[in-house]
Amino acid sequence: MDLKIGDYVRLKNTHAVSGQISNLIQVEQTGYVATLRMSTSSRRFPSHQLELVPSEKESVADSIRFGHLPGPIELIRQISHYRLSGNLADVFYSMESSDTDFYAHQFKPVVKILESPTGKLLIADEVGLGKTIEAGLIWTELAARYKYNRLMVVCPKVLCDKWQKELATKFSIDAKIVNADELYSILSSPFSHQNGFAVICGMQSIRPRDKVKRQSRGVDKLADFLETADGM
Known part of the structure; x- marks a missing residue:
């Protein structure tokens, strides 16, 4: 030796x-x-x-x-x-991780948001091209890469059930439909921020009122909280 x-x-x-x-x-x-x-x-x-x-x-x-x-x-x-490690730019962690059929155009938003310097993206496809699926794929990708655990969908009230069903059946996301009171409780809770949440709310129910008209309703407390919250 x-x-x-x-x-x-x-x-x-x-x-x-x-x-x-x-x-x-x-x-x-x-x-x-x-x-x-x-x-x-x-x-x-x-x-x-x-x-x-x-x-x-x-x-x-x-x-x-x-x-x-x-x-x-x-x-x-x-x-x-x-x-x-979630650092491969040419590997989609959202691919085949959901119960969806593969369509190449639905992954274009995923590519764009990964390449975006701001991390923001506006999806404005035609009706029927699968914007809900595209949003779900983006969320799945970000959750896999960066361990995101806070998801909030704001949509017209008539679409809340559709979003809830799509997220559950296609992406196994248990999202809760909430009103302004419930959303305020979730966003203002340190426990929710630490453990994550997935919520859906109708935009009409959280639309803020003028400051002079605000009282102690849930939508008023939510508006005041969002205007003063740091890092929201």
Whole structure:
């Protein structure tokens, strides 16, 4: 065995794991087991899985020539890591995660909002092209990528039931239809902000009145809260 305590080594099949040997223990059947001291922890590896870290950085050509490239398992691990991190621009996390048929035009808004510097988007498609589905896909994408957990739909009152049904059947989102009083209670609750919510409200029921006409009705409390709330 050429390795000794104090050597800087790395795993042969992946150079992502490296460290300094702090201990060597001889095992009867498998040879030696080395304890590697890494940046945040220590781990043990069989010595035959380790190699010395070159004094000079290897070029890509040398890595190919000497077979020092990671194997397929490491490639799968890296791809899985990037997919789970939510940072792949060419992967749609909302695709096939909902009970909807695939239509390319419905994913164009998803692409646009991901590329938007403001994170805002106006959808103004023709009637029947699936604006509700597009909005649901956008929400699913943002929730998967950025862990968004607060969804509020404001629409004409006659469409509240339609939105609730579409979100439930297509995206498994349990959205509650609320009035001004209930919406005020949700938005003003720190518990709701921490744990998230999905609500639908009719725009007529939350339309603010002039300040001189406001009293203690739910819509008045909601209007005052939204005008003074920080970060809403």
